Amino acid sequence: MGDDREGGARHRPGRAVAYAVCGAVLLSGCASMPDSGDLRDVESTPRQDTAVRVFAMPPAEDAEPSEIMQGFLEALTSDEPQYDTARKYLTADAARTWRPERSATVLANGPSVVPDHQPAGREAPDTLTYVLAGTRVATVDAQQAYAPADGSYRNRVHLAKDAKSGQWRIDSLPQGVVMGKTDFQRNYTSVSKYYFASSTTVRTTGQPVAVADPVFVRSKVDPMTQVVRSLLAGPTSWLGPVVRSSFPTGTALRKGVSGLVPDDQNRLTVPLNAKASRVGSARCTEMATQLLFTLRNLTPTLESVELEGPGGHRLCEVNEEGAEAAAWHASAQRPDDLYFLDGKHRLVRLPTGSAGSTGTTALPVPGPLGQGERQLRSMAVSRDERTVAGIGADGRNLYVSSLEPDGSLGGPVVSSQGAGVDDRLTTPSWDAGGNLWVADRDPRDPKLYVVDQGVGKPVRVTVPELPGLIRDVRVAADGARVALVVEKDGKQSLLIGRIARDEDSGENPAVVELRPAAPDLEQITAMSWAGDSRLVAVGLEQGGVHQMRYVQIDGSTLDGPAPAALSGVMAIAASEDERVPLVAYSEDDGVVRLPAGAQWQKVDKDGTAPVYPG
Structure with a gap:
């Protein structure tokens, strides 16, 4: 209207x-x-x-x-x-x-x-x-959860x-x-609330992992107070089964509180009711961390959050450093290196800050996959940059090796019997807990696997509502969500699923409640996570041409420009840290990168399959 x-x-x-x-x-x-x-x-x-x-x-x-x-x-x-x-x-x-x-x-x-x-x-x-x-x-x-819809309204x-x-x-x-739609875009803004994954902790530190839960709030109606109320009310029903909140049940803003704004030191005081007054210091720190992660998504200059109980009693305060010590946050993890395959199909790397710089040469990684013991088609590097999973050149086998000089390469962890290379294994993907995900595209027996720490026995993941054949898979760093490219009748769609695990019953993990992330794209040639709640995708718009764009995991439209156009894109790599340049593999130009405010720059003419950790 x-x-x-x-x-x-x-x-x-x-x-x-x-x-x-x-x-x-x-x-x-x-x-x-x-x-x-x-x-x-x-x-x-x-x-x-x-x-x-x-x-x-x-x-x-x-x-x-x-x-x-x-x-x-x-x-x-x-x-x-x-x-x-x-x-x-x-x-x-x-x-x-x-x-x-x-x-x-x-x-x-x-x-x-x-x-x-x-x-x-x-x-x-x-x-x-x-x-x-x-x-x-x-x-x-x-x-306040967004969902794409179609059909007539009456x-x-x-x-x-x-x-x-x-x-x-x-x-x-x-x-x-x-x-x-345009009134909605003027009236509402998307903000990601943060909770903690129920089943994922960081492999190396044991930290809880923050999970983004995007919602829409009215942008000019006290948005900070709206977001705080929404966070305290709990996660959306779609994400709720796989996350937890550190706020005790019933925690709310103190009666009559509104107009929350940071002070002149960019510190926000959040007055809470009595439900939060008896928590311990560690839990209080997690509560303040949830708020800081959430509100910095709305107000990036926010420095710290202080929680206050009834009567003005100070409960705890956390700043950026304290929050990042309390919980692992994917968008705050700047990768050390960019990885790709050189002209000899060996795994090489470049420091993230120097990729594409004049005079900078990619060097083979330590270990067998950097020495060319196996030619690779694609690979994924673990979030801690200590382990690599590689798909052999024929797409049939998945190998896992450490990124250490004395690392060894054992037999395949997963194998496919698909007839052709495009009917075999997808590019693998790691979450922060060290779990490795890969799909077998064999149309005679398609499967989705997760491998604990990359070395355990592959466990088959059920996808009860799968509408077609999985062509690509990227697990979110938090291990609670996964992005799938699914093909049916010659068309691909980009879907987001929730990862359900039931360790108590011993049932296999499942990907449930699939929903579209890019409902107007019908051919997806490449995709990658590019933030805590967004992806970058290359695809064909209905009735249009191939394009590269950022998409929200809830299917909403993002404000801001799309990446500069690039032809022949076969692979895309992005980091959850949005300051890190986008990298792609183009059939015309090899491995290229897109620095902020610039055009695409060549990194390696003969390179393929670029990835950041994950």
């Missing part, structure tokens, strides 16, 4: 818009509806600048039903915390029972609004029904004329709010 919503020919007041940088500059409504007849569709207007603040206008005296509808829909896109003005368009009963926070429905171009022409005698006197219609893009649920809104006042008001409407 607003910028998106479709209306008619003549403008009427709908909402006031103020530019925060200019003070109170008021504009008239951005959409309109006719006084009579059908409400016609019009083209969506361009997206407004994100600095625009929108303030709702109350209903005018003796407003016509069409004006009531227009004003209400405009008010849904305002920056009012409780939608107070929107409620003025409702009857008292409807205002009391309407729950706008229950959901947000996002439509491609905003809702069109047309009268619902009831058969003669069906509509009571002094009542009218309008139909809101459009094409779904996504929904945001009561937990809902009725009923109006009645008050017998005493003579004013038209809405007396029946769907719960939640509805708006167009």
